[in-house]
Amino acid sequence: MLDVPKKSEKSFADGKILQSVTEGVGVVTFNNPEKRNAMSLDMWEGLGHALVELRDDPEVRVVILTGTGDKAFVSGADISQFEKNRHNAEASEEYAKKSAAQRALLADYPKPVIASIRGFCLGGGMQVAMMADIRIVSDNSQFGIPAAKLGIAYGYDGLKNLVSLVGPSWARLLMYTGMRIDAAEAQRIGLVDRMLPDAELWDATMEIARTISGNAPLAIQAAKITIKQVLKDESQRDMDAIKAIGTACMDSEDFREGRRAFMEKRKPRFTGK
Template sequence: MQNLETSSPRILAAKGDGIGWLTFNQPEKRNAMSLDMWQATGEVLESFGADDEVRVVVMQGAGDRAFVSGADISQFEKHRSNAEASAEYNRIAGHSRKMLAMLDKPLIAKIRGYCIGGGLAVALAADFRIASEDSQFGIPAAKLSIVYPYDGIRLLKELVGPGNAKKILFSGFRYPAAEALRMGLIEEVTPVEELDAVVRNYAETIAGNAPLSINGTKQAIREMGRNEADRDLDRLAALQTEAMNSADYAEGRRAFMEKRKPVFTGT
């Protein structure tokens, strides 16, 4: 595992075996997101996106109490005291949210403990979410007179439906992992002691699969989220053609015939 430098000690980054690890590292505040954490998160994601050695990214929280418990409210007086101050905060955080949304590589949220407010927005941007049984989920925006960001509401509604989205947002309640799974907020729940192994198994499997195939799937699902008139079906067809003409497709066929594990290069 290779540790990477970041612009904030509250964000840790490492890579190895095709996996990029992004860790929210403020456990004394349950990994609440500060402005410098947002800044560094965008930088790390941009770096992982451009790194051919990284084929899948896993986000996680440091310690055992939280994935991300929301925004670091202690910074609100300085950085979000009014609309003007919030605009700069939102510019920086918005860039990182864009990097989360536009990352072309698979993105997994590994969740233990609190996943609240802005932390849930981060998790919603992942391709799928795996949580431990002791995790809790909620959005307390209505208790703070905050309007949750549009993209966060859209992603929430796409996962759980409009009724559950309104229930979560209107009430501000915290929901246990089992209820989050029932609503469709997360894709898998695992015992605490198995979380690391389950997530690593998914990440290693994805890292070993064909990058062109995975990228094509991610792009197709992304296009499905657009208005029908705006979907770039020609681009998706081009991705299919590229995959069929690739060295990886030839390698996949050979490996199947030779009954061995394929070695994909993304070309």
């Protein structure tokens, strides 16, 4: 990762979740390298705190999720906690409840989220990555959900996201075998969006994030809301929400600024209002 000026560096979960803001881009880093950034319950809670702060920071327009080091994005759940926290159905349900709020927060996050992935992205790491809006990966990354090798039932939300990205047949192959696939295969089947040489990953991620940050926040929010509704069954779509954000865009100062900037042949200065 490049050494760039940052403000408001913070840590959560005893330093295993790091948060910073750079040029209007919030960065959340999974920082558990001894366990290849495996997720513990404390890390889920810390992730939630970091995401809420970035959500409520008006200067932050886009969030990047990344992992410390070059070995892993998130290698999965911390299996060393399973005997204590997930040893049977009742305990597993309680475990799921404790991370449910953070998963719901990420699933419904109002700002664009980019997962910048190098190394292992497995199990629970796949769950996190699939909830992001965009997945940009290094050519040395690997993906898989080893639930069948551990006797775990992967949750509904995770499988719903997997099927929406790769379709039911590839979801079955991945889930039934627990196989790992490389970055090229992941891109080919639609699991990830862009694959880059490892040395170029962070610069490319930041370039996309800065581009998003420079665009009109309401227009991006409209796209995010509408795409989410498109993915729902027709009977469950909230067309009023789509109409409301569309109206907000067309009545916004940013829409007027966009028109002025186009006519004046200059870069627009969007405020999100």
